[in-house]
Structure formats: C-alpha cells, structure tokens
Amino acid sequence: MISLGFVTVYDQQEVKYSTEVAKRADRYGITVYRFTPFDIDPLTEKVRGLQFDNTKQSWIESTFDIPTFLYDRCFYRADDRSKKSKPIVQWLKHRPDITFLGHGFPSKWELYKKVIEHPLLSPYIPKTERLQSAMDVLHMIQKEKAVICKPEHGSRGKGIYVIKQMKNLLHILDASGQTIAHIRRENDLQRWINDLLQHNSYLIQPFLPLQTKKNEPFDIRFLFQKNERGKWSERGRAVRIGQPGTMIANVSAGASIFDFSEWINQVSSPQRLFITDGIETITNVLPSYLEEQFGPLFELGLDLGITEEGAVWIIDMNSKPGRKIITALTPENCDVYEAPLRYCLFLANEVNIS
Incomplete structure (x- = not known):
C-alpha cells in the first residue's frame, strides 16, 4: 500500500x-x-x-x-x-x-518579483513595494489616493489594512471597513507602521477599485489542481462578493459565492471579450510558470480582480488554497477529493514506488 x-x-x-x-x-x-x-x-x-x-x-x-x-x-x-x-x-x-505533493510558495514579495519578470503576466500585477517607512505610503498615496497593506506571509485576508486620503487626514481602515485610526502627521503614521511591522513584514499596493455598484468588494477565485497525468486542471471558478463597505471578498470574512458564468454573461459583449482574454492569458501561463520558478506544486488558488472598466488584476496566489468555491457551488463534485489520490498515484509511478 x-x-x-x-x-x-x-x-x-x-x-x-x-x-x-x-x-x-x-x-x-x-x-x-x-x-x-x-x-x-x-x-x-x-x-x-x-x-x-x-x-x-x-x-x-x-x-x-x-x-x-x-x-x-x-x-x-x-x-x-x-x-x-x-x-x-x-x-x-x-x-x-x-x-x-507540492512544495508551496515563499513570501508574497518573492512571488511578486518573479511574476513581474514575465512579459505576459507583468501587465496584470499591481505595483507592489515593501512597506518600510511612512514615506513609502505617502509617495504611493499621492498618486493613488488609497493604498492597501498586506502581510507578506498572510493568508485568508487576515491582517489587511487600507489607507485612504480624505482632505488633510489619512484614514486607516481594517478589512471590515472600520476606521481604526485618523492620521494627521507623518510621525504618527510612522509610529503606526512601526507597530504593524513588529508582528509581520508588509507589502503595499494601490487600492484598486474592485467593487460592485453597491460598494461590495468582489473578485474571482480559481482553483487549479494537478490531474492523474500530472497536468494542471481547473477545478472551478467563482465570483466572491463581500459585504457592502468591507475591503475584501474573502469567504472567511463573510463573502458570498456566485456562479462565474452567470456573472460574465451579464457583462457587456465588448468588455466580456476584454476580460476573458485577460483571464485566459493568466490562467494558461501562470500555474506552469510558478512551478518553474518555485518547484513542484499540486494545487493553486488564484484571485483575480476586475475593475468597472474591465481591467484584470492578479490579486493573490496561494499554494494551499481552500475549496469552498467547489463545495458551495457543486457539492456533488468529487474531483477535489479524488485529485490528491490520483496525483499521489502519478507520483508513485514516477518514483517507482509500489
């Protein structure tokens, strides 16, 4: 056995x-x-x-x-x-x-540095920097008006903050959309950042407009797994919509899951082609490229954001994804339970174990 x-x-x-x-x-x-x-x-x-x-x-x-x-x-x-x-x-x-079965990823910063090198993928990656000082935030916020701070080693949407400029104040919001601080001076911002970096290293990106018309955060989650031949197979894709006023569309934070086909069919035809082209480029290239860069993988969770204009952005990549989009939309789908076993047999044949 x-x-x-x-x-x-x-x-x-x-x-x-x-x-x-x-x-x-x-x-x-x-x-x-x-x-x-x-x-x-x-x-x-x-x-x-x-x-x-x-x-x-x-x-x-x-x-x-x-x-x-x-x-x-x-x-x-x-x-x-x-x-x-x-x-x-x-x-x-x-x-x-x-x-x-898979060796996993290094930090989000290492992921970013590799993905930005790929000519087909780099247009879909938001500008990302390591958070080290108040000036990092202030420089980005002058251009973007809002930035998002993400833990370099975080997952499941935990530890995320958004900093928005409103008049002469910076408002710091947590993932639930609650304002946790008002910052007026650079020294106060630096103090908040110092406290933040005591617990984790952080990255900052422009806070992209990835909300519905009802001010609900939303993204598209993809689940990929290797099949019995060791090839990548898409197990499912779904739209995740968060609560109005919150910052992220994470299921653990209360987001709902919807069928991707129903959502994309409601998008206007020209925009649908634009979105579909971006999605196909990313999903055809990214899984194999990540494996080339970081070693063997078995599965991949991919989160893509779509702006109102139809721009596609890579929001997150996860080598240990959840499977809620499958169990919620197609609970009768047994592929996610069979896949580790089939891939294990494939690996066993590869290394001649019986």
Missing part, C-alpha cells in the same frame, strides 16, 4: 477534507494518515498520529513510519507552535525518501 499523510500545524485542521479523501483511498491502494509535525518522535522518527481505518470508516490512533507521500496543509501564523512547526516541515522536505 502507498502511504499518504496530511500534515497540519494543529490536529483539528482539515479534518473534514482529509476524511473525504481517506474514504476514497482504499480503491487506489493508498493508506491515509493525519499528523502534526510535533507527532514525529525525533529519536525513532516514528509518528504517533491518526490512521484512517477503512473497515470502521473512521480515524484511529496509530504509530507508523513517516508516510512516503505528504500533503502539506500547514498554515503558519505568528504563534510559537507555527514557528516550531516550520523547521520540522523543512526537514521533511529535504529528505530524499519523502515526496511532497
């Missing part, structure tokens, strides 16, 4: 998804395990985690060898557990006897 392990920082993460995958694993000749980096005994290199029992159709406690194939679903935060987990996962990634 081939062994596939789900690795998460916390033992209750990804339980539902890993269970659905595990229920289908037996017919692929795969045994599925779940564990955290802390479940590995550093002396014996044995794991005390959970194994899916096909007979009982449930997880049972078990001690086992580190699985040959690992599905990395570790989301690192600023807490101690995350900080201690990361080097253990890096150690696993350097072991020649272990194959990860």
Whole structure:
C-alpha cells in the first residue's frame, strides 16, 4: 500500500477534507494518515498520529513510519507552535525518501518579483513595494489616493489594512471597513507602521477599485489542481462578493459565492471579450510558470480582480488554497477529493514506488 499523510500545524485542521479523501483511498491502494509535525518522535522518527481505518470508516490512533507521500496543509501564523512547526516541515522536505505533493510558495514579495519578470503576466500585477517607512505610503498615496497593506506571509485576508486620503487626514481602515485610526502627521503614521511591522513584514499596493455598484468588494477565485497525468486542471471558478463597505471578498470574512458564468454573461459583449482574454492569458501561463520558478506544486488558488472598466488584476496566489468555491457551488463534485489520490498515484509511478 502507498502511504499518504496530511500534515497540519494543529490536529483539528482539515479534518473534514482529509476524511473525504481517506474514504476514497482504499480503491487506489493508498493508506491515509493525519499528523502534526510535533507527532514525529525525533529519536525513532516514528509518528504517533491518526490512521484512517477503512473497515470502521473512521480515524484511529496509530504509530507508523513517516508516510512516503505528504500533503502539506500547514498554515503558519505568528504563534510559537507555527514557528516550531516550520523547521520540522523543512526537514521533511529535504529528505530524499519523502515526496511532497507540492512544495508551496515563499513570501508574497518573492512571488511578486518573479511574476513581474514575465512579459505576459507583468501587465496584470499591481505595483507592489515593501512597506518600510511612512514615506513609502505617502509617495504611493499621492498618486493613488488609497493604498492597501498586506502581510507578506498572510493568508485568508487576515491582517489587511487600507489607507485612504480624505482632505488633510489619512484614514486607516481594517478589512471590515472600520476606521481604526485618523492620521494627521507623518510621525504618527510612522509610529503606526512601526507597530504593524513588529508582528509581520508588509507589502503595499494601490487600492484598486474592485467593487460592485453597491460598494461590495468582489473578485474571482480559481482553483487549479494537478490531474492523474500530472497536468494542471481547473477545478472551478467563482465570483466572491463581500459585504457592502468591507475591503475584501474573502469567504472567511463573510463573502458570498456566485456562479462565474452567470456573472460574465451579464457583462457587456465588448468588455466580456476584454476580460476573458485577460483571464485566459493568466490562467494558461501562470500555474506552469510558478512551478518553474518555485518547484513542484499540486494545487493553486488564484484571485483575480476586475475593475468597472474591465481591467484584470492578479490579486493573490496561494499554494494551499481552500475549496469552498467547489463545495458551495457543486457539492456533488468529487474531483477535489479524488485529485490528491490520483496525483499521489502519478507520483508513485514516477518514483517507482509500489
């Protein structure tokens, strides 16, 4: 039997998804395990985690060898557990006897620097800079009137702030659209930035007009996964619309999910062609290019923003995406549960493991 392990920082993460995958694993000749980096005994290199029992159709406690194939679903935060987990996962990634389904991305800054180099992709990337001082914000805001601050290592829309200029004041808003500070002087802005950078490094971009006529933030989320032949396959795309007055269209922040086809068919014909052309350029080029630059990937979440004029922008790229657009719009779709198993078999054949 081939062994596939789900690795998460916390033992209750990804339980539902890993269970659905595990229920289908037996017919692929795969045994599925779940564990955290802390479940590995550093002396014996044995794991005390959970194994899916096909007979009982449930997880049972078990001690086992580190699985040959690992599905990395570790989301690192600023807490101690995350900080201690990361080097253990890096150690696993350097072991020649272990194959990860995907190796993930470095920081958003490293992503930006590579994507901006591609001649077909660079027109779709908003100007991005590292946030280091008040002057970085002031220079950009003179041209753009508003900037968005994003954590360099953030995910799921957490830790995002928007700075807007209104008359002689800078208004700092959080992702929910609430004003958390009014800034009048450069020194006060620098103090706020210093506090922000104590917890995370940040990037700044122009705050693009990616709202509906009802002042709702919206974007388009794409989910890609590798298929059983090791080729990229689009699993789905959907429009995400956030609450009026909020800053981001993230499902975890309360955004709703809508069918992409219904949305695009409401767009005027000339603009629809313009949008579709941008989307096709990005989706045809980006997944393979990211893999060339950063190593093997299994899946990719891509967020694209569309302005009222039809301009397409790459908002975010995620090597550990969620799957809510699939489970919300097509809950009967089993591809997202079968895909890790099929790709695992593909990798097993590639490295001649039986």
